[in-house]
Amino acid sequence: MNRNSIVFWIFSLLAAAASGVFYGYFYNGKISAIGAIFALFLCIPPLLFERGNLFPRLFDRINALPTPSYIFCSLLANYLLIGMGYFVCGTLLWALGFIPGAWWQEAILPTSIWIYTLVILAVLSFVSRVRELLGRDIFANLLIGRYRKxxxxxxxxxxxxxxxxxxxxxxxxxxxxxxxxxxxxxxxxxxxxxxxxxxxxxxxxxxxxxxxxxxxxxxxxxxxxxxxxxxxxxxxxxxxxxxxxxxxxxxxxxxxxxxxxxxxxxxxxxxxxxxxxxxxxxxxxxxxxxxxxxxxxxxxxxxxxxxxxxxxxxxxxxxxxxxxxxxxxxxxxxxxxxxxxxxxxxxx
Incomplete structure (x- = not known):
């Protein structure tokens, strides 16, 4: 793993964990590590997929599609990966006794999170496609205006x-x-x-x-x-x-x-x-x-x-x-x- 990849993963995982803590505080009114753990399980599979490390052949096929088909297939793939992460995390935390309630309530992705996830993924998929069209470095440099001068x-x-x-x-x-x-x-x-x-x-x-x-x-x-x-x-x-x-x-x-x-x-x-x-x-x-x-x-x-x-x-x-x-x-x-x-x- 090169230096750029290490920096990317450190930043992404910290951001994901922080978003999980914020989500838990916003909806439950308390800060908990459970939210950070869920966020990491939800974010890691799509991140691995987006970088071509998970199911690389499927990623290459989706990436080569026209933009409308790309957005739909990317949404579907990422939703399935997020659902898988939620299932694994909920099952583990429930089996270890960290969260109460029935198993299916903690392992099955709720409808509210499903809708929220689709909205977020639609935005992320569009941004990701634009970034791929422009080039990753070019997209970032255009955003920060590095080469304005x-x-x-x-x-x-x-x-x-x-x-x-x-x-x-x-x-x-x-x-x-x-x-x-x-x-x-x-x-x-x-x-x-x-x-x-x-x-x-x-x-x-x-x-x-x-x-x-x-x-x-x-x-x-x-x-x-x-x-x-x-x-x-x-x-x-x-x-x-x-x-x-x-x-x-x-x-x-x-x-x-x-x-x-x-x-x-x-x-x-x-x-x-x-x-x-x-x-x-x-x-x-x-x-x-x-x-x-x-x-x-x-x-x-x-x-x-x-x-x-x-x-x-x-x-x-x-x-x-x-x-x-x-x-x-x-x-x-x-x-x-x-x-x-x-x-x-x-x-x-």
Whole structure:
């Protein structure tokens, strides 16, 4: 568990316990630890589900639904999880003698709490969907106005491009190509979340993922995220073949450095990044084609991190990056063990 996860759980559990104490005081006029215990049992299952730790495949399916279906299924799933938590907590506390009354009165979710829960979950589901649409970090930063004034910072960027998307669209049509891209980008969500990244934008058939420099360097999360994405695709190769007739192949480039981050827009606000670092990453991804190499990383970024186990780098020397006006040290990232044949990107 990384530092961000630890902070999240400490804050969430304290907030849940406090809300339980407040609920008990508001309705019963007394402060009791029972309310905090109930609140923790009610909140932990939905929190685990929302973060993809509980029933991850179900979470991914719900998360990929259109917004109306997502809200309905999310409400249903969370209500069932809350009911399960209430049942377990009520049964335990009743069996241990901490609460009086009949067992069924303490273990079955009351109608009043059921209605209250639906209202709260509707709001939380809507906010959660908006946060997922914008990106978790972007949503939080927009709320607190962190980038209202431009800030200079160091960030890592990962550009991931689908190989052969034009050919796929010519063969199956634009609608089918869009469904293919939608399924692919949905597969990115889990690895990006696990490795503390943020999907900043989708540009055509490419996704742009970013980290603050120190977060991306920690445990080489920026590199691990990419190969986690590849593993997720490989592990579902049969599903890809049955649904789309092919397994996605990717080109990717990693680079990091200084950028200016700012919130822009009036009617539509967006956090965007300015500077040579972003442009260089895009050009490095284009260089994958001429070098016939699926994964490239700049030598500058590679020198600042320790590669994960099983991944090694091959120095490809310096290359002129189109539009940059100077040469850039480039390295290929490879994984000697594994299904390398599925990782080789052909020239478009």
């Amino acid at each position: 431009p800030i200079e910072e160091e960030r890592i960027f990962l550009f991931v491009d689908l190989v052969g998307s034009t050919t796929f669209a010519e063969e199956f049509g634009d609608l089918r190509a869009q469904q293919f891209l939608g399924a692919l980008f949905a597969a990115f969500a889990g690895p990006v979340r696990r490795h503390n990244g943020t999907i900043d934008d989708y540009v055509g058939d490419a996704a742009i993922i970013t980290w603050p420099m120190q977060r991306g360097l920690r445990n080489a999360d920026c590199v691990a995220c990419l190969f986690d994405i590849i593993d997720v695709i490989e592990s579902n190769s049969e599903k890809w073949l049955s649904e789309f007739g092919r397994v996605p192949r990717l080109r990717a480039a990693l680079h990091g450095g200084p950028v200016v981050t700012a919130e822009i827009g009036v009617d539509h606000h967006k956090i965007t990044y300015f500077g040579d670092t972003v442009n260089t990453t895009a050009r490095l991804e284009q260089l994958c084609r001429s070098l016939n190499t699926p994964v490239l990383i700049s030598s500058d970024l590679a020198a600042r991190l320790t590669l994960p186990d099983g991944i090694r780098s091959n120095n490809l020397g310096t290359h002129a990056v189109r539009g940059k006006g100077q040469s850039l040290g480039v390295m290929a990232l490879v994984r000697p063990r594994g299904k390398q044949s599925e990782l080789v990107a052909q020239r478009a």
